[in-house]
Amino acid sequence: MLLLTKKIWLTLGILALLTRAILPVSYIEENYSRGFFLRIREWMDSIVPEIPFPPFYFFFLFAFAGIIFSFRHFRGLYSFRRKLLYSLLSFANLIGFIVFSFMLLWGFNYKRIAVEEQLELNTDPIELENLKSHIEDQTHIIAEMRKSLFRVSDYSPQSPVTSEHSPLWLEDLMRESLEGVLEKYDYPTNGRVNIRELKPEGILFRFNSSGIYLPFVGEGHIDAALHPLQKPFVMAHEMAHGYGFGDEGTCNFWAYLACIHSNDLFVRYVGHLTYWRYLASEWKRNEPEEYQKFRDELPEGIVLDLNTINENLKKYPSFFPQTRDFIYELFLRSQGVDDGMDNYNKIVPMVKSYWDKLKVENS
Numbered sequence: 358m359l360l361l362t363k364k365i366w367l368t369l370g371i372l373a374l375l376t377r378a379i380l381p382v383s384y385i386e387e388n389y390s391r392g393f394f395l396r397i398r399e400w401m402d403s404i405v406p407e408i409p410f411p412p413f414y415f416f417f418l419f420a421f422a423g424i425i426f427s428f429r430h431f432r433g434l435y436s437f438r439r440k441l442l443y444s445l446l447s448f449a450n451l452i453g454f455i456v457f458s459f460m461l462l463w464g465f466n467y468k469r470i471a472v473e474e475q476l477e478l479n480t481d482p483i484e485l486e487n488l489k490s491h492i493e494d495q496t497h498i499i500a501e502m503r504k505s506l507f508r509v510s511d512y513s514p515q516s517p518v519t520s521e522h523s524p525l526w527l528e529d530l531m532r533e534s535l536e537g538v539l540e541k542y543d544y545p546t547n548g549r550v551n552i553r554e555l556k557p558e559g560i561l562f563r564f565n566s567s568g569i570y571l572p573f574v575g576e577g578h579i580d581a582a583l584h585p586l587q588k589p590f591v592m593a594h595e596m597a598h599g600y601g602f603g604d605e606g607t608c609n610f611w612a613y614l615a616c617i618h619s620n621d622l623f624v625r626y627v628g629h630l631t632y633w634r635y636l637a638s639e640w641k642r643n644e645p646e647e648y649q650k651f652r653d654e655l656p657e658g659i660v661l662d663l664n665t666i667n668e669n670l671k672k673y674p675s676f677f678p679q680t681r682d683f684i685y686e687l688f689l690r691s692q693g694v695d696d697g698m699d700n701y702n703k704i705v706p707m708v709k710s711y712w713d714k715l716k717v718e719n720s
C-alpha cells in the first residue's frame with residue numbers, strides 16, 4: 358500500500374505526458390489552449406500578482422525542500438535497500454507532481470496548432486544572400502529610427518540609448534501592445550500576465566538566460582540587469598509564453614510585433630534592433646569575416662548601442678553555459694520542439710514571411 362501511494366503523482370505525471378502525445382493538435386488548440394487554459398490564466402492572475410514578492414523564489418524553495426524530504430526514509434529502521442527504494446520512489450513521485458502540475462497549468466500549449474500554420478507563414482531558412490540583403494534593409498530602418506529617437510530627446514546622437522529614453526510604465530505598455538497584436542490575429546488574451554524583475558542582478562544571466570516564464574506561478578520574469586534596449590522585447594517574449602505559446606521562436610515573433618506596433622518610438626526601435634541582432638547572428642555564424650567587415654561600417658550610433666548591450670552582458674558571465682544549453686535543448690525536444698535551441702532563430706523566417714505576405718496583400 359505504501360509503494361502504491363508513492364506512485365500516485367508519478368503515475369499522473371506519466372499519464373499527462375501520454376495524454377498530450379495522443380490527443381490531436383486541433384483538440385488541444387480548441388479545448389485546452391482556447392478553453393481550459395484560459396480559466397487557469399484568469400484564476401492565477403486574480404491571485405498571484407497580489408503577492409508582494411516574486412513567488413518564483415518560493416517555488417524553488419519548495420522544490421529543494423521536496424528533494425530533501427524525499428530522502429527522509431534514510432532515518433527509518435528499514436534495511437538500507439528498502440530505505441533507498443522508498444527514497445527513490447518519493448523523489449520520482451515529486452518529479453511526477455511537478456510534471457503533472459506543469460502539464461495542467463501550461464504544458465499542453467506545446468502541442469497547439471503552430472502560429473505559422475494559422476497565419477500561413479513560411480518558416481524555411483532564408484538563403485544567405487537574401488539574408489544579407491534583408492539585414493541591409495533593416496540597418497537602414499534602425500538607423501532612421503535612431504535619428505528620430507534622438508530628435509525628440511535632449512540627448513546627443515553620439516551618446517548611447519539609455520533607460521532615460523524608455524517610457525514609464527513599460528510593463529503595462531508592452532502588455533497592451535502584445536494583447537492588441539494577439540487579438541488582431543484572433544488569439545484570446547484572458548487574464549493579465551504579470552512580469553517581475555528578479556534580483557540579485559545577473560541571476561538569470563548566470564544561467565545563460567535573460568527571462569523565464571514559470572507556469573507554476575503564472576508569471577514572467579526578467580533579469581534586473583537587463584539593458585534598457587533588451588527589456589521591452591524580453592518582457593513581451595515572456596508575456597507571450599504566459600498567454601499560451603510554448604516554442605521560443607513563436608514568442609520571439611509575437612514580441613517583435615508587439616514592439617514594432619507600439620505607440621512608443623523607443624519600443625519600436627528596440628523591436629527592430631532585436632530582430633536585426635538575430636539576422637546578424639545568422640550571418641556571423643555562416644560568414645564571420647564578411648559579417649565583421651559589415652559591422653565595422655555600421656553607423657556610429659548603432660555600433661554604440663550594440664556595444665553597450667554586449668558590455669552589459671559581459672558583466673555577468675554564465676555558469677556552465679554549455680551544460681545549461683544541453684539541458685534546455687533536451688527539454689525543448691522532449692516538449693516536441695524538434696529544432697531545440699535553434700527554435701529561437703525561427704523569428705527570422707517568420708518575420709521575413711510576415712512582411713512578404715503584407716506586401717502581396719497590399720499590392
